[in-house]
Amino acid sequence: MRFSADGAAVSVQAVPNGPAARAVEAPTPLQAVRLANGEVLKLEPGDLVEEPDTLASYADMRRFFARQIVLASALRKGPVELVLGAPGAEGRNVQVTAQPRRPLGDLPAAFWVQLAVGAVSFLIGAWVLRARPDALAPRLFALASFGILGFTFPAALYSTRELALDGPLFAAASAANHFGALLFGATMTALLLVYPRRLVPGRWFAAPLVIFGLWWVADTLRLPGGPAWGANLPTLIEMIAILVCAGVQYWRAGEDPAARTILRWFGLAIAVGAGGFVFPVVTPHMRGERGVVSQGYGFLSFLIIHLGIAIGVARYRLFELDRWAFRILFYMIGAGLLLALDALLISAVSLARVPAFGLSLALIAVLYLPLRDHAARWVLGRREIDRARLAKDAIAIALSPGPEAFEANWRNLLDEVFEPLEIVPAAPSTPTGVAHEGRALVVPALGGAPALRLEHPRRGRRLFNSGDGRLADEICAMLANAIDGRRAYERGVAEERRRIARDMHDNIGVQLMSALHTEELLRKDRLVRDALADLRDIINAVGAEAALPDLLADLRLEFAELLAARGIAFDWRVLEPDHIQLAAPGVQTLRAILREAVSNAFRHGEPSRIAVQIVTNAAGLLVEVSDDGRGFELVEVAGGNGLSNMRQRMAALGGRLTILPSERGVRVQAQFPLAGPRP
Template sequence: MSRAIFRFCIQEIDPCSQTVKLACGENVDMGHSDGAEAPAADPGGQQLRWAIGSTLQVPLFRLTLLLILAAALVSATLALRLAQPAIGAGLLTIDAARGTIYTGREGPAPLLALLPAMGAEAAPLPVTPALVIEDPDMLGSYAARRQLFAAQDRLMALAEDALARGLPLRGLIALPDGQNALVDLPVTARMPARALPAGFWVQLGCGAVILAVAACFVALRAGQSTGRPTPEGLGGFVLAGLGAAVSAFTAGLYSSRGLVMDGGTMQLASALNHIFTLLFGVGMTALFARYPRPLLGRRWVVAGAGLVALQVLAYRLELLPHDLVSPQISVALLFVAIIALVVAQHRATRGHPADRAALRWLGLSILLGSGVFVALVALPVALQHDSILSQGMAFLPICAIYLGTALAFARYRLFDLDRWALRIMFHLGVVALLIAVDILVLVTLSLSGPASMASAVALVGLAYLPLRDLVFDRLFARHRPDLASIHAGAVTVAFQIDPAAKAEAWQLLLTRLFAPLHVTPADHPVPAARIADEGLALLVPAQGGAPALRLGHADGGGRLFAAADVALAAQVTQLVQAAEQDRAAYEAALHRERRRIARDLHDDVGANLLSALHAKAEQPRQDFLLEALADLRQIASGLAGRPVTLEAQIAEMRAESRNRAEARGHSLHWPLGSADDCTQLISYQTRRNLTAIHREALSNALGHGAPGEIRVTADCEGMMLHYRMENPLAAAQAGAGPDRGAGCGNMQSRAQAMGGQLHSAADPARGIWVVTLAMPLTARPEGTP
């Protein structure tokens, strides 16, 4: 078995140690019993009794024994059903609306009467709707029940006589042309399994499933091995299962009889069905009287069961009027009692979310199981109408009660079941409301069918749909903070520097999202968000400097934590981690920028100031000071974050170069180019490297070139800048290779840092030194090769 959710279920079976952990805390060994010691001597058979008692205390043995008993009961039901004779197997169909239909060669045609075999002297037996009714207790009087059983005895006598003669019975059918005809209806001593209707197999299967689930609860229940009291509600749940299963088996016997069944067997099956059907109701009332919270004392439960037993006796002995003690009336009253206890339990479980979740799931099962049976089978019969649903198929929703419990037992989506229960119960209520509105319109306004439908449609459009949206928004919508609020909280956590402040901000964010009653550090590492203690707690992993946390009782104890809460906690965790990564990237970029500015201050401004300090001539000193001032302006502009366009940078470089060249006795020719019309913004890094390359090239031209005109061009093609400087070639530079010349290595490294290419070489044929630069206007990411 899997893990249980209800307190009367086991919690875990350990296949390695072969022990069962029970909800009340004790362990039961799967191979031997607890708390029992074999006596040393057994002169009077005491040792045998001890061995049997010890064996019965082993949970798996008890489970195996109960399942064998359940299988035996299923087999006995099937064997008893097959042992009944059959009339016209495969030739007759029982239809609730048209009666018994002959489907042989002359059919389909209604079967009017049964006649004895050829040569027998017996009166014909009319085939009335009462003869083929699904359940004898659906008849409206005691007399009608007695007549049915007497008719079954007559049918049984006819069938036995036909079997003794080896002849078929004869059936009187009504042909479509208005004439009557006789047809042969073969009689078999046993019902062929292939001729059994689907309803019988449905009831047999439902009973088997219910017995299997109830057997698991009985065999593996808490407190079995230590003598502790049985958990509250378990007895009622198991009694209800036994009642539902036996009532399904007995109903399957006579509801699938076709035409004939032994009258005594049918009376016994009907009585057992009555008793065990009410036992199901008594068990359910006992369950909700004690589970999840004890509401009524056991004496009150026993007293209620006694009243039901008196009602059964009064009905079976015909002591009170039929309409007062009919089984359908008893079923309806028990169902009302169950609903009242569920409502009372809902109030009693206020402040206990785990109990309330289990109650909602069981309540949903009751509404889908017992409610369908009562509304579609028992209630119409109590109002002297035909049942809406076949009794055999009505056991399917009752079986769903125990299948639903098994699902919850396996903890399948346990923490979302309470919300599913609310949604399904709301839809059931809406269906009932629509039916009530339609009936009200019909009764009060005496409208025809189409007019009633039109009125119902108008009411749905004008009242139901707006009300439905309002109720869904109020009850079922998850009231979470909006995404902006969650993002703001995550960023607040990520941008806390102090670990204590980060832990406090993280706890405040979780408190705002889930509103837990208490938040405590987790007592063990939490790799990922998950639910603990059956939804009472949510474990959240550690976050940066914040420890792993345990959130207890969501929404102030008003609900359990659900799978959606786990998903939300995981998303918020990922959001905080992403924000921390963004913060780390921002801080890394900030540190890189600071280091770059410090390097510029040291390498450029510092070098120029030092050169000015050691310059012997006034003109070089002035040049160094002007360059230092220009560098300071660029660095200050970069710190202020003021954007600079390429055209502004080219204009600044042109003005600075002209002053330097004229001070050295050179002329500068720098015509306007396409770069002077480029409004592309350039980064601080691009600006500094371009300025440094141009200054170095101009310094080489002024210091090492021959007197003459210096020519500079700057053009922009797309996102690439093409720069070129030409200056007269001095005699000492005439034989220089392309890699020679002052500062060429520094210019090369700066160009490569920007993803550009720089070439510096002499052109002896023209007598000039040429520097060309091609570089992108967008800054290259740092660290890119």
């Protein structure tokens, strides 16, 4: 059966599928209970009160427990009759028999909620104590967890009873509930006397435990003026003491950002949790009204308080607490504004509930939620970050002239962005990211600069958080990309220098040597002009395609004059179609290969004859230069530039270079495609 009180009347309804389901299907007024001896006991709304501490006096409590004894005893002895019907009307009787045990499925949700709050709070206390077993604060917190267990389990027993609970058991459970509640408040006060800073010397932190322990004894002996003085007043004093201690702790924290973060989180947890219990549960009772929600559900607010304080005591992700606190408070204020605006539109403008709620939600979304970023900058000290400027600064640092300037500029940027009190080198093995509970931020070694540890951001006014860690990673990525870009640029410059040196070695030298040995002034002048034109092309990295027959004719004349001046016989044989057009890379490569091979032959081999043969085939163009000189071993010239340059040119075009030295002469073969360089 389910009993409920509505004003001065008591109603009853059978549980679906229960023994009396057909007899009492809907909520029906209950006039009285006729006991087995014929006595009629008229039920009162006070018989169904959840918490006896809300009664006006100890006399009312004694009368309440006495009626509970009578009802519980009658239900145990045998069947009773429920007299149903409106007051003053003729009632009908329904006989019911109390079961020796209440089925688990019949227990209301409030019962399980209270058990869950107690059990979870106890486990949270055990987790905190396990994390820091040697510190006083976790021990006090674990004792507070036991206090929650002490008031939720007894309350679950008597606050969800069907009609009556044996009086002595009820009184003992109520006393245990009161003990657990006072233990929780006293322990939390003691906790704030020693954490995060110690406010009292020696063992004076235990004073709240002694004071409120004696108060509980006095209330159990019914010495104060009534439940308001024995149960409600000490709870109020504990709440005030907690708030005062938190305020003193915040003042004593000074410029310690970790302590202030913990206390702000404590304050938010206490405000949210206490507000969630006081306003819907305690305040209506003080006005003589029913609570907005059942006390069992109101206990969920203690779980909020406990979890919040547990995070602070365990120092779990301490650097995130300010951000979490801001988000919770921001959205709680938003929810409060939503409800207030909804009530205002319903009462003042007479809008229906659904349109009023929809309009309120739209106004909050448009007017309040956009303020989040501005509020975060004001509350958390968050600054707007100019990513474009950071990228420019990273590039400037990457281009710093030397390692000392690089490290100095890198430190300056970190100091400008995070404003740490100190920047010191970090050990190479130190993990990067937020460290030391938000007091430090470690950035990796970059560009020759060591790993750095930034300590106490914003000149010590707050802690580093995960957002700072992500920003540091982003800046480091920008700088790493800029360093990679600088190194790529330097590699490009070095490669361009090697190209210019290679082209000058392979082309310009041979051309100038030909001009030097040419006796005709016009020919000499043309060779010098060609050398200058090639020099401009080499410097500007440009070139033009050419018809293969024309190119070979110029090279044949150049080599013939050069070798004739040295008295070396020259054979030239070309087998190629007349219509071949060679691309610019091929033109440069053919010139360089022929010039370098012919130059090497007459400078190192002392030949009497040099032969050049050029043939087109399926693989492209085959160039062969041979001589009858003294030959050489590859190891003798392995360190020179000529052979290395020829190999690089062949590799760039996707061709191959073969050098076949012997005791008498050398043959150089170069095979490359006519289509140009490979992709």
